[in-house]
Amino acid sequence: MAARDLQERIKKLIVDQRLPSGAPLPTEPELMRLLGASRNSVREALKALQAMGIVEIRHGFGTYVGSMSFAPMIEGLAFRTVAGHYRGEDSLLQLLELREAVETGLVSRLAGRLPEADLLALEALVQRMEREAAEGAGLAETDRAFHATLYRGLDNVLLGEVLEAFWDAFHRVRQDLVEAPQDPRITCRQHREILDAVRSGDSLRAERAIREHFGNVRGRLSRVAASHR
Amino acid sequence: MAARDLQERIKKLIVDQRLPSGAPLPTEPELMRLLGASRNSVREALKALQAMGIVEIRHGFGTYVGSMSFAPMIEGLAFRTVAGHYRGEDSLLQLLELREAVETGLVSRLAGRLPEADLLALEALVQRMEREAAEGAGLAETDRAFHATLYRGLDNVLLGEVLEAFWDAFHRVRQDLVEAPQDPRITCRQHREILDAVRSGDSLRAERAIREHFGNVRGRLSRVAASHR
DNA sequence: TAGCTCAGTTGGTTAGAGCAGCTGACTCTT
DNA sequence: AAGAGTCAGCTGCTCTAACCAACTGAGCTA
16 A cells, blocks of 8 residues: 555655656655655665666665666566567567557658758668678667667657667567577668668658568568477 | 566566466565565565566465556656656657557558458447537547557557557546647547548558547647647 | 354565665875 | 875665564354
8 A cells, every 4th residue: 555655656756846867866764754654665666666767776876766768668578578479479579560560650751851960870870781791790789770760850759769669679589589590681671772762752662661671570580480380 | 686686586487487477476485485585675576576567466365477568667658758748848749649650550551451340349439439529528438449449450469558558648647737628529520530441441541540630639739738838 | 055253374564783885085105 | 286095974785573454265153
C-alpha cells in the first residue's frame, strides 16, 4: 500500500517542483522524513522508479531525476522477447514487424524533406558501411546510426528514442539467439536504395525500399527459425 | 553491485527454466537462500523487476512471472510526457505523432485484408460511438476499442500491446493536462471513414483517413497549446 | 451442506547497525 | 606556491531481526 503510494508521491515531487533531468533529489534520510516512511520503503520505491528511468541513483553521490530515456524499456522489451522466443513464440519476428511498421509510417513523410546536412551524413554512413562490408567487419553500429540519422529530421525526440529502443532490443536479442549469417553487401545496397529514394523525394519508392530492407532481414529470420524445427 | 546482479540472476532463472507468464517464483526466503542475499536486497531486485513488468507480486500470496505487458512502460511514458509538458516541451504532441506514425504504417497493410468478423466488430463499435456521441457521453473507451480492434487482424500481439500502451499514455496525460473540448461527432465521422476505407481495400484512402483523424486531434492540441501562451 | 473461524504461509514495513563509493578540504611534499 | 596524497564526511548499499497485513485452505460449527 505504502510502496505504490511512495512512488506516486516522489513522482509528484518531481512534477510539482518542475525538476529537470539531472536535478538532485532529497537524500534517503530526507526522503524518510519527508514521506514519513522507513528507509527500506523509500529505497524500494526509488528502485522501482529507477527501473522506469524516472530516477537515477549514484552510489556515494546522490539521487537525481533520471534522463527518462527508454533504456529501461529496452531491458523489459528485450527480456520479453527472449522469454517468448524460448517458449516457441515468434517474438523476435514481431519485434521486427513493429520496427517495420513505424519506419514505413515515417519514411514516406520524410521523402524529399530531409535537410541537406542530414543527407550528407547519411551518405557518409552508407560509404562507411560499404567500406566495412568490404573488410568483412561488423556493421551493426553503422546500421544503427543510419536508422537514427534518417529520422532525426522529424524534430521529434520521442520518436527517435523509441525507434532506437526498438533497434537496440532487436539487435541485443538477435545477437543472443541467432548467430546472424548476415550478408553485409545486401544490407549495404538496401541502405543506399533507401537513401536514394528519400533524396529523390519519391515517397512510394522510399516506402518500398524500407519494406524491402526489412523483408530481407525477416526472410533470414524465418529461415533460421525453420531450420531450428 | 549485488543489486544489479540479483535482477539479472532472477531473470536468468525465469529464462532458463522456461517459466511462462503466471508461473510461481520461489518465495522470498527461498530466493534469499538461492541467491545468497538478504531479504532486503531480494525485495529491491523484485521491486525493480516488477516495475519492468517482468515479475508480479501479490501480497500474502506469492511472486509470479509477470504478464510482461506494457503497463509499466505506460507509467514511464506518461510520466515523461507530463514532466516534459510542464517544462514547456511539446511532449504530448510528440506522443500523438508517434501514434500517428505507427498507425499510418499499419493501416495501409490492413486495407482489404481484415476478416469479416473484425469488420463487423468495428461496425458495431462505430455505431456504439454514434449513439454515445448523440447522448453526449464520453466515448474514450469506445475509441480505444476501435483502434485496438482495427489492428487485431495483424496477428502480432506485440504490436497491439504497444499501440494500446501509446493510446493509454496519451489519453491519461491528455485528461490530466487539457480539459478536452472534443467534438464527438467529428471523431465519429472520421472513424466511420477509416472503417469504410479499410473495408473498400483502398490503402491510400485508409492512410489518408487515419492522417485526417490524427490531424484533427493534433489541431485541437496545438490550438490549446497556443491559447495557453 | 453451507458458512465461519483460525492457523499458517506469503509478502509489506520498520528499526538499527555497519559497509562501500565519492567528494572536497586539508596536509604534506616538492 | 603548486601539486599530490590523505582523510573526514557525506552519500547510497547491504545485512539482520522483528513484527504487521493479506491471503489461502483446512477444519469447525450450525
